Structures are given as structure tokens and as C-alpha cells.
Amino acid sequence: MRFEVVELSPVANKVVLEGRLDSTTVGQVETPFTAAVAASGRSAVIDMGGLEFLSSLGIRLLLSSSRPVTRRGGKVVLFGVRPMVAEVLTAMALEQVLPMVATEEEALALLG
Amino acid sequence: MLELRFPPGEHAAALEQAEAFLAGRGTGAAQLYRARLVLDELLANLAMHGRFPPGPPPPVRLEVVAAGGVVELVLEDGAEPFDPRAAPTPAAPSLDDDRVGGLGLALVRRMAEIRDYRRLPGGRNRIELVIAAGPG
Numbered sequence: 490m491r492f493e494v495v496e497l498s499p500v501a502n503k504v505v506l507e508g509r510l511d512s513t514t515v516g517q518v519e520t521p522f523t524a525a526v527a528a529s530g531r532s533a534v535i536d537m538g539g540l541e542f543l544s545s546l547g548i549r550l551l552l553s554s555s556r557p558v559t560r561r562g563g564k565v566v567l568f569g570v571r572p573m574v575a576e577v578l579t580a581m582a583l584e585q586v587l588p589m590v591a592t593e594e595e596a597l598a599l600l601g
Numbered sequence: 602m603l604e605l606r607f608p609p610g611e612h613a614a615a616l617e618q619a620e621a622f623l624a625g626r627g628t629g630a631a632q633l634y635r636a637r638l639v640l641d642e643l644l645a646n647l648a649m650h651g652r653f654p655p656g657p658p659p660p661v662r663l664e665v666v667a668a669g670g671v672v673e674l675v676l677e678d679g680a681e682p683f684d685p686r687a688a689p690t691p692a693a694p695s696l697d698d699d700r701v702g703g704l705g706l707a708l709v710r711r712m713a714e715i716r717d718y719r720r721l722p723g724g725r726n727r728i729e730l731v732i733a734a735g736p737g
Contacts, residue, residue: 511637512645513613542634544641545705552694559696573634580711581704582693 507539510547538569651680
């Protein structure tokens, strides 16, 4: 499990997720990922294209790290989600909380 | 059939072996994902919330079967009784709500059929799950 943060603008970051985010890997990225998303003070688009696997602990991490961003009036948008990962997110009604779009351009457009 | 035994909380290698076993039997990508998800959720749940009698926790036993396009999983553990069918359904997640518990079991019920739960003589939980091939 790896992630990378790309500074897109003074108000937005892109976070690229790669690998599997489940109970066996979430501990490897929990603290730095939360710091990167929650503490940056920026909105974020999250590139999910390289995320092969997501379980509920990964969903929890996405939610808990996005909460401080939305509380400050920012947005977190997911893009490029693989079909099975999308099935899991949709099953948990997460797309109503964190918008899911196809491309980075669409994600950036949603940040406004 | 694949049969594995491992200490609760140490399931990373077992997940890999289960996935490799199912992939080797031609299990499709969607079914494979659901099987791994169901196992990850139940084993993480056991590691985080399972209450064990004093002493070293007894090993988990996992049985994986792929037959006729159907994946069958049997999980046995030595924790206090826990019936995954009886767990309450959580509210939908929200960014304003810190209580995001119960997501894992909700996912298990969405992705698999819990065919049976029973308490075995000797005080072990036995959960039997079925994952149909389904679309994809």
C-alpha cells in the first residue's frame, strides 16, 4: 500500500493511492495519509485508479481523513475508481458522502 | 479444499493463500474480490472485537472451497459467541458522524450469504458463507 501527494494549487492536492487498503495494510498508511489529507488545509482529489482493493477499514480512513477538510468548507472527490472498489463504496452509500467521478478533470471541476 | 490455521489477528498470509487458491480454480475477479473482502472484514472484526478466554488465543480455522462456480468459506474461532447474522445494520456513513462502526459486517452481508452460524461443542464459533458467481 502506497500513496503520493501532488500539490495542484494553493487550495488543492491530488492524492494518488496504490495497492490494497485493507485490515492488513491500513496501519502502514493511516497516520501519514490522515496528515496528508486532513492537515493540509486543502481540498483533495483522490486518484483511486491504482487502488486494487478496499475494505471497510479503508473506507473508514477515507471518511475520517476527509471530515476535517469538509468541516473547513473544503471538498474531497474520488476519481478513477475501479469497478469492484466502486461496488464496495456504492454498497456503503459512500458516493453520497464523497463524490465519485471518472476523471481527474471532472474531480477538479467539482472542487469549483 | 484449502484448510488454514493461524492466530487471530495474523491473517495477512491466509488471505493471500485463500486468494491464490481461488484464482487457481478459475474464480472470477468479482467473486474473488468479494471472497477476500468477506474474509478481511470477518477476520479484522475478530481481531478488534473478539473476546477470548484467558490464555493464548486458540487458532482460527479457515476452509475455502470452490466448486460449481460457487465459493464456500468456513471460519471457526475460539472467541466468545458471536452471530454475524444478529449484528445490527449500521446507519449510512456520514462525514458528520464519527460512529462508522458496523460497516464491515454490513459489507459481509451485502457480498455473501451467511448460510449458517453455530456454536460448536468445545466453545468455538463456526460461520459458513457462500459467494455466488453473480455478474462480473
